[in-house]
Amino acid sequence: MATAIGDRAPAAVRLRESDNVAVAARGIPQGAAVPVDGLEVEARGPIRPGHKMAVVDIPEGAPVLKYGQIIGFASVAIPAGTWVHVHNVRADLFERDYAFASERPEAPVADRLRTFPGFLRPDGRVGTRNYLAVISTVNCSASVSKYVADRFRDGSWKREYPNLDGVFAITHKGGCGLQFEGPDHRQLQRVLAGFANHPNVAGYVLIGLGCEVGFAGHLVESRDLVTLGSAREGGRPVDPARPRVLNIQEEGGIARTVEAAVEAVHRLMPAANDWRRTEQPASKLVVGLECGGSDGNSGVTANPALGVAADLIVAQGGSAVLAETPEIYGAEHLLTRRAVSEEVGRKLVDRIKWWEWYTGVFGAEINNNPSPGNKEGGLTTIYEKSLGAVAKGGSTALVDVLGYAEPITRPGFLFMDTPGYDPVSLTGLAAGGCNVLVFTTGRGSVSGLKPTPTVKVATNTPMYDRLREDMDLDAGTVLAGEPVESVGRRLFDLILDVAGGSQTRSESAGVGEEEFAPWSIGPTL
Known part of the structure; x- marks a missing residue:
């Protein structure tokens, strides 16, 4: 005999009227009578939260529908009340009608315009944070970049530079062993440039090894990397220090590169701290x-x-x-x-x-x-x-x-x-x-x-x-x-x-x- 589930929040939710499955909102025990859109479906086995239960019989080979769309096809006949999952559904290929631009919606209109305090940059973009970045161009300089950022972990600089959110390192496993100017090289440079030029980044230092494919000088010379422009203090522009480019081989090794990069970050801090949050449109x-x-x-x-x-x-x-x-x-x-x-x-x-x-x-x-x-x-x-x-x-x-x-x-x-x-x-x-x-x-x-x-x-x-x-x-x-x-x-x-x-x-x-x-x-x- 079926056990009725109480009248609190629904035990299972059918998302569209055409769906032949419902999603368990909480655990459903075997034998429970589950009300779904006027139907009462008896669970043939336990259904875990987030899993699906058939609300009608689904013949073998028939589409399984959720969101009013095909999510797969029944690999065997699935009786109503059955748990629906990988054991009885397969992901066959099927044709989709792309119907390009056939349902283009009207542009929405806001009921009221909202604002938030952010950092308005010279290019018109707005930062939600105000960081300095130490960017490694290759994995060979990753540890050095991290050592530089580690020197600023204690936050002692915060008293002097309260508008700065922090100093962080961008390290990765690539930067060499790839085709020069090939797709991977260009894409990595686009990513690094995107972080250097990010509206949440007020300044950056680039650190490379010196012999890698994605060498720092090439990144600087590329059209992807630009400076954000000047900070502002009292309405007047403040020229930031030119982003420092350091190569471990040229600086004389790890220790010297770390010290030079730490000094470069310190030089960027005053201009970064000059930024202030102002009210900006959403x-x-x-x-x-x-x-x-x-x-x-x-x-x-x-x-x-x-x-x-x-x-x-x-x-x-x-x-x-x-x-x-x-x-x-x-x-x-x-x-x-x-x-x-x-x-x-x-x-x-x-x-x-x-x-x-x-x-x-x-x-x-x-x-x-x-x-x-x-x-x-x-x-x-x-x-x-x-x-x-x-x-x-x-x-x-x-x-x-x-x-x-x-x-x-x-x-x-x-x-x-x-x-x-x-x-x-x-x-x-x-x-x-x-x-x-x-x-x-x-x-x-x-x-x-x-x-x-x-x-x-x-x-x-x-x-x-x-x-x-x-x-x-x-x-x-x-x-x-x-x-x-x-x-x-x-x-x-x-x-x-x-x-x-x-x-x-x-x-x-x-x-x-x-x-x-x-x-x-x-x-x-």
Whole structure:
């Protein structure tokens, strides 16, 4: 006999009327009678939170529908009440109708214009933080760069320079063993230049070895690297010291390079401290939209809430940037329909086709996702994961598709081509100029990335309670009845607070330097 589940928050949620599965909002025991949109479905086995239950019989070979979209196909007949997951669903290929620019939405209008205190830079961009960066051009100078930043960890300089948020090191595993002026070389230089020129960076020192492919002098001479301009003091421009370029081989070794770089940072501090926060319009927000460690609730709670916040950012005249190309696979047709033009839509499809080729070169498949942790959390196929991930992009028109770490220069909803691996994707978004990052997570990710503050949004309350010291917002309240729009508006307010200087949990924990991870697309030579 079925056991009825009480009348508190729904035990399972069907997201669209056409869906043949529902998502468990909490654990459902075997034999429980679960009410779903007027139906009463008896659970044939236990269903874990975030996992799916069939609400009607699904014949073998029939599409499995969630979000009103195909997330896979039944590999066997699935009776109503059955747990739906990798054991009975396969990710067959299927045709998508891209219908370019056929559903282009009207531009949203803000109900009122918002502001936040930020650092207005000479090029018109606005910083949400005010850092100095020590940038390693190659792995061979990574330790030296870290030693330099370590000299400023105690914060003793803060009394003299209270407007400076800190000194951080940008270190990585690349910079050599790659084709000179080849795709990897150009992309790494674009990433490093993006961090050097970032609106959250007031000045920088470059440190190289001296014989690497990506040598510092070449980066300085490239068109990617420019100076931010002058700081201001009392309304008058203050000429900053020219960015210092140091090579270990020329300086005479590790110790001498460290001392020279520490001195160079000290010389940059007065000009960096001259910057002041002033009230800036929310149109200056450039927000990267990321998800990682996802679960079955990601597309139900946190991602749609971030979509609401993204729409609010666009309505203010700001930029909201979605990424992770492999994790929109199977859902890209929802974006091409929203493109402002067929040209923009085709740019996205071209990136999908490139990824199909790229993964094939290595004998892999673009649809080999989700990860084991994603599956444990209830995600069955890449299509399901992608449909949930796309929800972060809200509902406004797609105005452009950018290459990895390409500068973000226009307002609206944009897409950046990045891998799905979170540190690499976040690095590309930050290099493009995002001044705030928002990271939704269901399993629990603790990432952050200097110099850009990272807001963490939990998809479910149990995980939020476990990781309170690392999460900034609980979107699991949606499962308890709070409207998605309400959570999205709270998230938008939090983004403004963080942009204005409120610390995120990852900043409080000191996270953000080790997570710098540029994308290497070619062979190491």
